[in-house]
Structure formats: structure tokens, C-alpha cells
Amino acid sequence: MTHASDPSDPARPIGQPDLVARALGALPDDANAGLTEAGLTKAGLTKGQVDAALAADPALRKAYDAIAAHLLVYDRLPPAPPAPPFARLAAALDAEAATPSAEATPPDLHVLRLQDGTRRRSAAVKQPAPRARRLRMVALAAAAILAGILLWQPSTDDAPPRIAIVPGDGIELVRTGEALPAPAHAERTVRAGDVLHCRQPAEVRLAERIRIVLDSDARLRVEGPAAVTLEAGRAWFEVEPGAFSVRTAHGSVEVLGTAFEVDVRAGDLVVGVAHGAVRARAALQRSAGEAADGASARVAIRSATIRTGERLVAGRVGPAPFAAGEWFGRPRLRVTEAAATLHGVLRLTLVMDNPSRVAVPLRGPSESRHALWLHLEDAQGLPVRELPLLESNLLTGADLLQPGLREDLAPGAKKTLTVEIPAPFGSTGTYLCRALYRPAGRPGVLSDALRVEVR
Amino acid sequence: MDADQQLMAGVRAGDRGAFEALYSRFGSPVMRFLYRLCGDRTLAEDLTQDVFLKVWRAAAGWRPVGKVSTWLFQIAKHHWWNEAAKRGRRATVRGTPWTAASEAEATDDGGIPPTERIARVEAARAVDAALATLSPKLRLVFVLVRLEGVSYAETAEIADIPVGTVKSRAAAAEAALRKVLRPKP
Structure with missing residues (x-):
């Protein structure tokens, strides 16, 4: 095989680009067609010319066979399906924008489970605060400063400390038995004793180290910076090292440094641990052979530790049939x-x-x-x-x-x-x-x- | 800024039109890339949507440095990798490869003789089975370099490995495929 000295000369020796074009079936039958569109060769060679040269030159044939075998792999691939229509993406964007808690929606749960290297990279594409929100924040801050200047006076009132900030809409804030008015597109301060009632899934952070995602219709009473009561529904918790407890009407969960979910919708305490461990206190029964008198017996145990991959359901601790917390991430339910x-x-x-x-x-x-x-x-x-x-x-x-x-x-x-x-x-x-x-x-x-x- | 970067700048400014144009330009390459990686159309569609949602959310932090396509492929690769980690590597790596596409091809007339259609389907399955034997690392490089035509340098950036490693992995992938696809005597 020799290299062409003038690619535009049809009489020149056949080169590798011609063989590639032939292997791809890109050579025209008509000499006038050219191959500029394919970008493979600019020569006016036809399929017949190349085939004749291949028949006459065993070395060229060998080179062609090697190229053809190489390209065959890719040529056999079925076409990839097209991307879904933009309308689907637009609908997802609209739904996100229409959800009051969208800005606070956490990234997919799986990001949290990555190995270190990928976690750092994923963080690079994490959603930043949208411009509108930043502007709101700035406006709110300015208004707060102005109000502070106008209204400040020395006071001996001991206002309860601020524990969290929640969006103005999407979360109903109940204080001393009465629902506080919900200013649209504003954030409100949560104090001890407040009850958060979510009509839609929403995220709340307590003391900057406790991340809580509340499911629809969940009711959460904030007892303090490190204690909450889940009155209804279910919630997902991620807690950095430090004390934290979740109480329910059916038992309590003491955090030992973990990410876990608590579900009381069934009138029972359900706890699933994604990683780490929690200690639950309720009417518990050990399963997997630990109950001496059979699986149906309900043995009162004051507390039990639930570790990664385990789930407390109906008073039993055992392997979780599914990963905890998947309900609030992207729905890929099993x-x-x-x-x-x-x-x-x-x-x-x-x-x-x-x-x-x-x-x-x-x-x-x-x-x-x-x-x-x-x-x-x-x-x-x-x-x-x-x-x-x-x-x-x-x-x-x-x-x-x-x-x-x-x-x-x-x-x-x-x-x-x-x-x-x-x-x-x-x-x-x-x-x-x-x-x-x-x-x-x-x-x-x-x-x-x-x-x-x-x- | 090149045209793609200008598009991305529009997205960064919150321009939905620019976002649609960006999707129109890169949606199919990203979809193709993810489909080649996971082999599942539905999953690839979901991942593609996720990728562009991430792009929309992360647009404010985008800087006109480097090619937009490289950035998109990086996000797509990370997302696929994350999804694989979440589901278990095997679940998102060519678990049910191209069966649907192949069946669709087989039932699509298109003026192709039945024997030829069957042969194509079988060939597609053979290639797919061969690709399924590649490790995720090799497949990633193979898909980028050989199927998507991405340069070694860009692939190195996307895969976060040295260029030399890209070349060696591409060669290793090809060698493995050739071995699997070699006609049986």
C-alpha cells in the first residue's frame, strides 16, 4: 500500500482512506459523486476501482481485510435510539419549578453513597442557589436590617433560638396550635415547639448538621436543635456526628451517627438505616432465630440497634428488603x-x-x-x-x-x-x-x- | 466563546430557549453515549434527562473553559457511574443489551430481505455480547474513542485518566472485542 501524492488524482495509488471508505461502504458507484461529505477521501475513486485494485494486489487486499475486520465491529452496531423529546425535560423542569421545595430538593441520594473520588466531582455539578433565590435572600436581608434599625430597642425578652429556616410555602408551620400564615416565596424561622407539616416532600436542616427530608403529609415537631418528634408520616435523616433523637408515638430512635428513615404511617415504628447505626426503643422483637419461641411471638425488648442495611418493621429487626431512603430520591422503586x-x-x-x-x-x-x-x-x-x-x-x-x-x-x-x-x-x-x-x-x-x- | 459556549452562556442566564437549543445539539450524543454504556434504552433516556437537569441546575457555576461537549460527557459519565454504584455495577452495565432494538429491527421491513434482517440482528447481538464482556473502564474509553469519535485528550479529561491510559485501554478494548468476535473455525 502506498500513500497518494495527490488525493484529487483518480489515477493515484490507493491509500488507507480509500480502503476505509470502501470498508464503510462509503465509496460511490458513480465516479462523479465524490466523498467530500464523508470526509474520508477526496479522490474520485469508485467502489469498482477499489475492488479491482484489491483483486489485483494481494498486499492491498490484506490491508483492506485488516481494516474491514477492524471496522466491522462498529459497523454492526445497531443505531442508538434518539434522545427523548425536549418536552419531557421541560415538563420535569416545570414540575421542579412548581414544587415549592424544589430549591431545597437534595441531589440524588446515590451521590451520597459514592466513593470519595466521584463524590467530589458530583459536588461540582451540584445545583447552586438560583439567582432568584439569591436575590430574595439579599432583599430579605436588606429588609431585615432595615427593620432591625427601625424597630430595635433593648429588650429583656428571651425569644426562643432559631433552629431552622424553612420555605414560606410547601411547609405549614404550626406554632402553639395555630398555623402561621404562609408568605409565598419567603423563608420562616423555626423555633422549638414548632410543628412542620409538609404537603409535599421538603427538606429542612436543623443546626446545619441534621438534614431532614419530610415526605408528603409528614408532621414533625421540632423539640430542639437535636431532637424532633415525628408525629405522622415518614422522614429521612442524615446526621453528622453528634447527639440527635427522633421520637414517635411508637418509640424513639437515638442516632449513633447515620443516615436513616423513620416511618410511622402504619401505626408502628419503622426504621431503615442506610449507613451507620441507630438505637430504637419500642416494643421490639429480634427475628432471625433470636426469638426463642418462634417468629410469631412478640417479645418486648426495650431497645435494639439497627445497623446499615437493616430495617425495623413491626417490632422486628432484620435485613432490609430495599435500601432505606430511596423513596425521597429519584423514584426507582422496586x-x-x-x-x-x-x-x-x-x-x-x-x-x-x-x-x-x-x-x-x-x-x-x-x-x-x-x-x-x-x-x-x-x-x-x-x-x-x-x-x-x-x-x-x-x-x-x-x-x-x-x-x-x-x-x-x-x-x-x-x-x-x-x-x-x-x-x-x-x-x-x-x-x-x-x-x-x-x-x-x-x-x-x-x-x-x-x-x-x-x- | 465558540457557539456551544454561547449557548451554554444563555443557559447560565436562565434562557430556556438556549437550553432547548443545547439539548437539541447535545441530547442525542449524550443519549447515544449513555445507551452505549448501559445498553438499556429506558435507563439511557432517564439518565439523559437527569444529565440535562443537572446541567440546568449547575449552569450558574459553568465557566467558559474547555469544550461544552467535554463538560456534558463528564456529567453523563459521572451520572452513569453513580447510577451503577447505586444499583450495583452489573445492573447498569449492559444488563439487557439491545434486545428491544434488535427485535425492533427484526420486525421492521425497510425493504430488507428477512434473511438479511435476521443476520443483522444476530450480528448486533454478537457485538453487544462482546461489548458486554468489557469492563466498565474499558467500555467507557471504547465508547468515547471508537464509537463517539472523541479525541484521546478529551477522553482523558472525561474519564479522568492520562492520555496514555486512554490509548492503552482503547487498544485493550479492541483486542478483547476482536478476540470475542473472531469467527469460530
Whole structure:
């Protein structure tokens, strides 16, 4: 093989670019076509000319075969699918902007689980404070200074210390039994004794070392800089070293330096630990063989330590079926979580006949992501509330309502999809739907692989 | 500033139009990149959306230094890496490779004879199976250098490794693929 001295000369010797072009099928049959578009060679060589040269020159043929074998790998690749339409991204942006707590929404939980090297890099793309918020902050600060100058006078009042700052909207702040007015787009100071009631998931920081993400309808009483009471709902906690405790009506959790969640929606204390350890005090029972008289016995133990990967459910400490805290991150819920949630909150049991079937590809149309909700609301008269976390592409309830799939899901009483979703637990319906339609992180319909039983 | 940087400057200023233009320009390359890495269309779409949401949020901190595409690929790579760490490496590394695409191809007429369609599908699966044998590190370099045509220097920046390592990994990836794809006697 020799190099061409003048690429524009059709009579020149054939070079590597010509062979590459031939291997890629980019050479024209017509000598006038040229290859400038492909950018591979500017010569006017045709496919026939190169083929003739290959037939005549074994060395050239050998070189071509090597190139062809090299390129074959890439040439065989199926085309990658196109990027999703911008409308989907725009919808996500709009939803984020419409969520009052969007600015405080934490980055994906998984960022926290990274190894050191990647964590630093991820921090580099962390969302900074938006300009509007900064401007608000500046305006608020200026107003506060001005008000301070105008109104300041020596006082002996001992105002409770500020413990946290929460957004003006999205979180209802209850002080001494009365809901404080919620100024839009302003931040409010939280003091000991205040109760935070979240209509939507929101994040709060206490004393700058305790990060709390409250789920919808969670009620949290702030007892002090290092103590809260979860009155309802569930919350996720990340605590830097130092004392901190979470009390509930069903027991308390003392932090030993950790990230964990507390859930009291089922009328019981549920604690999941992502990393670190907590000590829970409640009516507890050790599982995994520690209960001497069988699994059904409930033995009162004053406290138990729950460590990474463990979960306290119904008075038992055992391996967590799913990672703690995934509910507030990007929703990639597993069937196991849906099952646990349903069982814990609604006393439903989700039975998977064949776990390997959970990745069945999506079938049928998906015109309306709200179809399932509408069905539950209209047909069954159940109070279903849509959550802001709902993603536009997740719910494809129309699939479930397809006659064929309905038969699959409901051939008998045990497979009848009858899900009661009380208003405070609307998110459970979301879990169910996501688990149904998005097992293993991809669209899917479980059909006969899953059934819902009421027990 | 080049055209991409001007676009990014618009995004930094909160211009949704500029963001849409940026997505129009880089959405497909990022999607393709992530799809080649994870082999799952749905996951790749989700990751692509995540990447651009991160871009939107992080735009205020962007500085016109270096190529925008490099920055985007860096974010995409980190996000894929993070997701893999979250789910377990295997879950996001070509767990169910291209089955859907291949089946779609097989059912798409397109004027191609059935035997040729089947052959293409089989070839795609063979290549995919070969790619699935690569370690994530090799795959990352292979996808960037060989499939996306990113320069060694840029790849080094994206993958956060020296240029020499990029070259050696690209060669190792190719050698591994060639070994797997070698016709059986």
C-alpha cells in the first residue's frame, strides 16, 4: 500500500482512506459523486476501482481485510435510539419549578453513597442557589436590617433560638396550635415547639448538621436543635456526628451517627438505616432465630440497634428488603419496596409468583398515565391523590386497564386488583403503580407474575 | 466563546430557549453515549434527562473553559457511574443489551430481505455480547474513542485518566472485542 501524492488524482495509488471508505461502504458507484461529505477521501475513486485494485494486489487486499475486520465491529452496531423529546425535560423542569421545595430538593441520594473520588466531582455539578433565590435572600436581608434599625430597642425578652429556616410555602408551620400564615416565596424561622407539616416532600436542616427530608403529609415537631418528634408520616435523616433523637408515638430512635428513615404511617415504628447505626426503643422483637419461641411471638425488648442495611418493621429487626431512603430520591422503586409499603401501610400483601418476570417489556398503549388513578377514583370511588413526584413517563395505567391484561390480573379473587388508598397514603398508590409499571427500573407489566391480595 | 459556549452562556442566564437549543445539539450524543454504556434504552433516556437537569441546575457555576461537549460527557459519565454504584455495577452495565432494538429491527421491513434482517440482528447481538464482556473502564474509553469519535485528550479529561491510559485501554478494548468476535473455525 502506498500513500497518494495527490488525493484529487483518480489515477493515484490507493491509500488507507480509500480502503476505509470502501470498508464503510462509503465509496460511490458513480465516479462523479465524490466523498467530500464523508470526509474520508477526496479522490474520485469508485467502489469498482477499489475492488479491482484489491483483486489485483494481494498486499492491498490484506490491508483492506485488516481494516474491514477492524471496522466491522462498529459497523454492526445497531443505531442508538434518539434522545427523548425536549418536552419531557421541560415538563420535569416545570414540575421542579412548581414544587415549592424544589430549591431545597437534595441531589440524588446515590451521590451520597459514592466513593470519595466521584463524590467530589458530583459536588461540582451540584445545583447552586438560583439567582432568584439569591436575590430574595439579599432583599430579605436588606429588609431585615432595615427593620432591625427601625424597630430595635433593648429588650429583656428571651425569644426562643432559631433552629431552622424553612420555605414560606410547601411547609405549614404550626406554632402553639395555630398555623402561621404562609408568605409565598419567603423563608420562616423555626423555633422549638414548632410543628412542620409538609404537603409535599421538603427538606429542612436543623443546626446545619441534621438534614431532614419530610415526605408528603409528614408532621414533625421540632423539640430542639437535636431532637424532633415525628408525629405522622415518614422522614429521612442524615446526621453528622453528634447527639440527635427522633421520637414517635411508637418509640424513639437515638442516632449513633447515620443516615436513616423513620416511618410511622402504619401505626408502628419503622426504621431503615442506610449507613451507620441507630438505637430504637419500642416494643421490639429480634427475628432471625433470636426469638426463642418462634417468629410469631412478640417479645418486648426495650431497645435494639439497627445497623446499615437493616430495617425495623413491626417490632422486628432484620435485613432490609430495599435500601432505606430511596423513596425521597429519584423514584426507582422496586417491587419489594412496593410490597413492603403496601403491607406496612395498607395491610395488603403483594405476592410475586415469578420474580424473573418482573422485566417483561411494556405492552399495549399508554395514552394516559392517569388512567389508573381515574379508575380507582371514578370506578371504585377511592380517594386517590396525585403526588407532585409523579413523573410524566412512569404511569401507564391504560395498560393495566387493557381487557387482556385485566384478565391476566384478575382471573380470580386472589388476583383482583383492589387497592384501597386512603387519602393520607396517596404515595402508596404511586409506589404500587411504579412497581407495577416500572419494575427493575424499566417499563413493564407484571401481569400474572404479580398479584395483590388483601389479608 | 465558540457557539456551544454561547449557548451554554444563555443557559447560565436562565434562557430556556438556549437550553432547548443545547439539548437539541447535545441530547442525542449524550443519549447515544449513555445507551452505549448501559445498553438499556429506558435507563439511557432517564439518565439523559437527569444529565440535562443537572446541567440546568449547575449552569450558574459553568465557566467558559474547555469544550461544552467535554463538560456534558463528564456529567453523563459521572451520572452513569453513580447510577451503577447505586444499583450495583452489573445492573447498569449492559444488563439487557439491545434486545428491544434488535427485535425492533427484526420486525421492521425497510425493504430488507428477512434473511438479511435476521443476520443483522444476530450480528448486533454478537457485538453487544462482546461489548458486554468489557469492563466498565474499558467500555467507557471504547465508547468515547471508537464509537463517539472523541479525541484521546478529551477522553482523558472525561474519564479522568492520562492520555496514555486512554490509548492503552482503547487498544485493550479492541483486542478483547476482536478476540470475542473472531469467527469460530
